[in-house]
Amino acid sequence: MLEYLPLKKVNAPYEREILEAMHRVVDSGWYLFGREVEAFESEWAHYCGTASTSGAVACANGLDALRLVLRAWIEMGKLQQGDEVIVPANTYIASILAVSDAGLTPIPVEPCADTYLLNPDNIEAAITPRTRAILPVHLYGHLCDMERILQIARQHQLLVLEDCAQSHGVATRYLGDAQAWSFYPGKNLGALGDAGAVTSDDGELLQVIRQLAFYGSERKYVHRYKGVNSRMDELQAAVLRIKLKDLDRCNQRRCDIAAHYLSEIKNPDLLLPVARQSHVWHIFPILSPDRDQLQRRLSEQGIQTQIHYPIPPHRQRAYREWGALQFPITERIAAQELSLPCHPAQTDEEVAQVILALNRGV
Numbered sequence: 345m346l347e348y349l350p351l352k353k354v355n356a357p358y359e360r361e362i363l364e365a366m367h368r369v370v371d372s373g374w375y376l377f378g379r380e381v382e383a384f385e386s387e388w389a390h391y392c393g394t395a396s397t398s399g400a401v402a403c404a405n406g407l408d409a410l411r412l413v414l415r416a417w418i419e420m421g422k423l424q425q426g427d428e429v430i431v432p433a434n435t436y437i438a439s440i441l442a443v444s445d446a447g448l449t450p451i452p453v454e455p456c457a458d459t460y461l462l463n464p465d466n467i468e469a470a471i472t473p474r475t476r477a478i479l480p481v482h483l484y485g486h487l488c489d490m491e492r493i494l495q496i497a498r499q500h501q502l503l504v505l506e507d508c509a510q511s512h513g514v515a516t517r518y519l520g521d522a523q524a525w526s527f528y529p530g531k532n533l534g535a536l537g538d539a540g541a542v543t544s545d546d547g548e549l550l551q552v553i554r555q556l557a558f559y560g561s562e563r564k565y566v567h568r569y570k571g572v573n574s575r576m577d578e579l580q581a582a583v584l585r586i587k588l589k590d591l592d593r594c595n596q597r598r599c600d601i602a603a604h605y606l607s608e609i610k611n612p613d614l615l616l617p618v619a620r621q622s623h624v625w626h627i628f629p630i631l632s633p634d635r636d637q638l639q640r641r642l643s644e645q646g647i648q649t650q651i652h653y654p655i656p657p658h659r660q661r662a663y664r665e666w667g668a669l670q671f672p673i674t675e676r677i678a679a680q681e682l683s684l685p686c687h688p689a690q691t692d693e694e695v696a697q698v699i700l701a702l703n704r705g706v
């Protein structure tokens with residue numbers, strides 16, 4: 345079976361180093377707020393090109409990273425309950441849940457038909473007097489058109505929160521006001537459990553987030569905000585530090601696999617994705633009008649695929665207030681998208697096997 349994402353194989357090259365690091369952490373007797381998290385925060389800030397070496401705050405997961413930024417902006421008086429935040433209609437629902445959770449109003453807009461990324465024209469069309477922020481998602485590992493998005497943001501004085509859960513390493517310098525990261529095991533940089541982080545050049549924002557994530561506390565037992573508990577543990581930080589050293593190589597391997605798919609899949613029934621200038625291929629999405637059948641037939645040949653994502657947010661019961669909205673591009677992606685295996689542990693033979701199956705019409 346050619347597994348879609350065999351995490352055991354992906355993590356195998358680091359096993360010895362991870363076990364050593366775990367031993368070190370267990371031995372230290374210190375499991376939260378220790379040296380591993382502190383070191384990971386500064387290594388991650390450095391990797392993301394933040395202005396300061398203290399440009400990152402670790403937290404418990406990617407959804408929390410998004411929620412903490414929005415909550416912090418509310419505490420700082422930059423956002424108020426009911427303000428509108430423009431989001432891509434075709435994102436993973438977590439991006440939108442974060443907006444709702446903060447008491448803000450998500451405004452979904454259609455993506456570009458060719459890149460599946462947030463469409464700047466649709467952002468402009470959706471701006472109202474209540475719009476205060478844009479939430480671009482670098483979906484599937486492709487950088488959104490940040491130049492235009494930032495230009496619109498400047499013109500209308502909007503905050504920009506980038507959802508980077510799928511785009512580790514897609515840029516050497518991120519230009520929005522803040523970036524939210526997930527290190528869920530299946531992401532390009534994945535822990536052995538849940539973990540997340542926020543990066544930003546705004547030191548005040550990061551300080552508020554650090555407090556919010558620690559029960560809203562400025563120092564122990566003194567509570568400035570109604571905060572939450574959201575922290576990364578030492579074990580996850582130790583694992584992430586090891587895997588971070590190899591992230592560029594892993595992303596390069598994903599890009600090599602994607603390049604093979606793009607140049608060698610020749611099947612007129614399939615629509616291949618467009619390679620944007622900056623990409624790390626978290627997911628390799630193809631569109632097929634017979635998606636479900638294609639997935640079944642690939643599976644019969646031992647090739648596992650996934651769907652990202654089968655039901656768009658505006659068709660979920662959670663957002664039933666959007667039931668009457670129509671997003672044809674988003675709906676087409678949901679109905680036709682199929683993700684091919686594309687991960688750093690995939691061999692050339694496995695890449696060839698996928699290409700052969702698709703070219704034979706499966």
Ligand SMILES: *Cc1c(COP(=O)(O)O)cnc(C)c1O
Nearest residue numbers: 405406407436438439509526528
């Ligand atoms: C994975 C993901 C998240 C959520 O991250 P978690 O760590 O699972 O909470 C948010 N947004 C996008 C686009 C994601 O892919």
